[in-house]
Amino acid sequence: MYDPTVARLTYRALLGRRRAAILFLLPGLLLIISAAVRAINGADDQVAADLLGGFGLATMVPLIGVIAGTGAIGPEIDDGSIVYLLSKPVKRSTIITTKLIVAIGVTMAFSAVPTLIAGFILNGNGQQVAVAYTVAALVASIAYSALFLLLGTVSRHAVVIGLVYALVWEALFGSLIAGARTLSVQQWALALAEKVTGEALISSDVALPTAVVLLVAVTLGATWFAGRKLRTLTLAGEE
């Protein structure tokens, strides 16, 4: 299920590319804003929840998920270097699960960890806000990574589609159309955050059991489908 060589190649490719700069940029921005808000406003639980929810969970986590999820496999398929993995006696499902684990690890490291630190900067984890959003970021990291890894496997335009999903679907439609919120990784993750801190500061449109079932189903389904696609991935010649 896990191949250390595939993992090494994946994370070196992920962190070696120019887009990896965004992985550092967004968390850095969150920390700077948090420090500024705390300095100007003092500790405020509601402000902390708004910032971690509005910028952290709604923007930073999906964007990092797009970079890590699609970046874990998309460029290799685009430039054809995946042939060096596919021409080995390694199960396709092992390649996918390994890449998923790396994508989840990178997304968690660059989104959940800064969320926790930002939460402590903002209000010292008052009312468990920092922990709640960290839990949400961890859970969302898993689902986003699986979704965007699948996207990277099936489409050459994975980054664009991923960005449209993350920014338009989750952020825009999510705030306008109630139904869209039920099909939103962000809302599922919020359901867990709500459980940690209580309804006063965080509220999700999705009930916790539904959220958990959807999270698990999307993660497993996307991973299974990505493995299937990789098995029948054809490398056309340059002719």
Next chain:
Amino acid sequence: MSTLTIDHVSRWFGNVVAVNDVTMSIGPGVTGLLGPNGAGKSTLINMMGGFLDPSTGKVTLDGEPVWRNESVYRSIGVVPERESMYDFLTGREFVVANAELQGLGAAEAQRALATVEMEYAQDRKISTYSKGMRQRVKMASALVHEPSVLLLDEPFNGMDPRQRMQLMELLRRMGAEGRTVLFSSHILEEVEQLASHIEVIVAGRHAASGDFRRIRRLMTDRPHRYLVRSSDDRALAAALIADPSTAGIEVDATDGGLRIQAVDFGRFTELLPKVARERGIRLLTVSPSDESLESVFSYLVAA
């Protein structure tokens, strides 16, 4: 000893037929897959390597299907035509990774690097390599598990003459060891120097198969066409047609000149200047009108 069998294989992409009902069997030794650009060589090699499923027919390695069967890669080594590899790694890191994916380790990787004589640059990033160096590192990555079958897509592209000789020597050695080596090329001389057996593919069809001498003969013995312009076209035509080396002459009224079809290449090339000198005719243009590889190949298809 392994044999790759291609059995009535076709492959189309939408409306375009890239490979059309090809049947061939590639056994131990070096085989050259020869054909002009766009003939379907890469498509065929991709199907042999299990990276593309045939639309119809099947490709097997010693009876085992290669499509959707990862275990065949224990016996197959692949050198793709594409340049892209993991450029951020050093040559050694790349070959070690390939070895690990085969369940092997650094020792095997080192041996493969020595085989392709890349030890001197193994600690440099692949992004700094020349085309020939990349090609050799790709070779090392394909050789690391000592496969019984080696598939190479246009391996000599971009190599300088010395690197070309080295690679040919290496492939020849591998063929002599009893491995099944198949490489594609659109250059006849390359194939002729290296392969004991040639498969010719033209426009997706299997045009010829066999010993290179036979195919070479087919290529030189084919009717040659020339465009000849002279100070007296009609007198020259009358003199040439009297000789059996010429099968037909047409006076081209629009372009001016003679379109000559010669059936005996050697004899015709001696005859033409001799006849012209004897009759005091000045030759202004003598140009072969079908020397392109494509026309050579299309002749083969018809043969």
